[in-house]
Amino acid sequence: MSADALTEWMARFSELDDAAVGQLLRGDTPAGCEDLAPVAELVLTLRERATADGPQIGASLRAQMQQRPRVAPRYVGVARRRLQLAAVAAALVLIGVAASHNALPAAAQRIVSNAADLAGIDVPRPGEDRDHPPSTSSAGTDTSGSTGTTDGTETSDPTTGTKGGAPSTGGPPEQTPGGAIPADPGAPHDGEPATPATPPPHSNGGGNGNNGTGSGNGRATAPGQIEGQGATHSQG
């Protein structure tokens, strides 16, 4: 056959549109192109024979496949970092909320409070009751000469005339003996009106539990009765 035959077939294939050529390359004979059926048949044979013998995975490739990837895919790394950041943020929020409600263990609460202080944020210290803030008035100002003791009794110091026993140290609040609630000088007890600014005279121990003066105040002696700070009974 000559180049003329090739030219004729070239002209024949040029008549076909893309769809017809695509059909032919899938092994189908386009409608009206029966003269091209041998080509479609050859395409089918080509497809069949080309994929007849599938290569097997060799030992070298198998070993490579069994190696764990040395570097995590980029998108996995990003997702992991985002997850870590979210977890840290969530933990900080939880700690912050718990600290603001004074719900952390004492040691943790103290650490968080100190750290927050550095940032100028007011976070309650362990044991501090923000719902019932202590009064700061009259602490250690009573000069009646009596001194508060830890058991709520009073002793008189004639030399100083001060009342409240131990000097104010500004230390941590002391737990009232007997598990009594911290006395609130402003809170009414036994039907007495609250007088937060001017505590009653001769109040036992004077001051509040936060400044260390008048330790021994607020000892409960009976249910519903509080002896000591805030009580209105008079010193003799």
Next chain:
Amino acid sequence: MLERARAGSEVAFEVVFRELAPAVGGYLRLNGVSEVDELTNEVFAQVHRGLRRFTGDWGSFRSWVFTIAHHRMVDEVRRIRRRPPVTSAAVSDEAATGDVESEALDALADERLHRLLSTLSDDQRQVLLLRIVADLPLEETAATLAKSVGAVKSLQHRALAALRRSLEQEGAGHRS
């Protein structure tokens, strides 16, 4: 499956291999590569190494795999052409392991295909095999061969016309 393979799953990559390796092997064999299994494994080893950096869908992945296969084939064919040819009889002896009659028919079919494809230029054969065996669309075929779509269309028409003429000659030979 591609995502799992990319994440390092051996099972997923094996599925990918079984899906594409036959076509890759056929593409290499019909382009004249003799050590088809070995080269196919090398192609997939390269795919495995680069898989974590690959982005795209299955179609793009298929095109990428055949681009790698094409480049390895070109290198291998150049290497083969520089060394003394291996006789086809020797290759057939190595391959004969099972049903002799079936293998003989397969060998005849392969020989016919090789003969028909040998009438095409390298470019025409590569275009036709990428379109038929690799099942790549025109655009992907053009990208794989670093040619324009128009050039690939032209090569495709010429290849089909040449094959049709060869089939005509084959029929005439059988009749005579």
